[in-house]
Amino acid sequence: EDKVVQSPLSLVVHEGDTVTLNCSYEVTNFRSLLWYKQEKKAPTFLFMLTSSGIEKKSGRLSSILDKKELFSILNITATQTGDSAVYLCAASGGSNYKLTFGKGTLLTVNP
Amino acid sequence: GAVVSQHPSRVICKSGTSVKIECRSLDFQATTMFWYRQFPKQSLMLMATSNEGSKATYEQGVEKDKFLINHASLTLSTLTVTSAHPEDSSFYICSARDGVYRGYTFGSGTRLTVV
DSSP: OOOEEOOOOOEETTTOOOEEEEEEEEETTTTTEEEEEEEESSSSEEEOOSSTTTOEEEEEEEEETTTTTTEEEEEEEEEHHHHHHEEEEEEETTTTTTTEEEEEEEEEEEE | OOEEEEEEEEEOOOOOOOEEEEEESSOEEEEEEEEEEOOOTSSSEEEEEEETTSEEOOTOOTTTEEEEEEEEEEEEEEEEEOOOGGGOEEEEEEEEEEEETTTTEEOOEEEEEOO
């Protein structure tokens, strides 16, 4: 059975801190690893990673994939209160490219 | 960028009635549509995967007669919750995969409350 495990499940930090969110996966016919940010409604896309070792960056966020260790991390530097959200990791695989989601990491950034 | 329009955003229905949720891809062809449900403070659970013009593939434990999925065109997929019960109350989200650019785009979700 396909599985995605995220850690930690929740995290509380102060503004300005740097955080690292972890995601490990076991997915048949793995295609890509995706990160999403979910606030009140549907998830918003952050990154899609298909190649190992290549860091993707978007402002203060960055992510990297290790296909040998079946692992990905999402880094957020200089956190802001607006970064407070649930961060979801999902692995795409199978014949239909379906996404299997982890349980998410609830990040709370306090002022 | 790619947009998926999902509606209604919120629906309240009586127990025993059916509810239809629509997802439309507005500027791309959705070769595959995924339907998820999400309970409060939990992650997205895949319910079914549908490819245009063929029957949906349901995940284990999801009743296909209760959650009817139709993907009749490359831009429209519907999920019908039949004979809804209070335990079907949840947040339902669709996600469309663009076969060309291979990205996934989510709809804005539907909050279903069955009373």
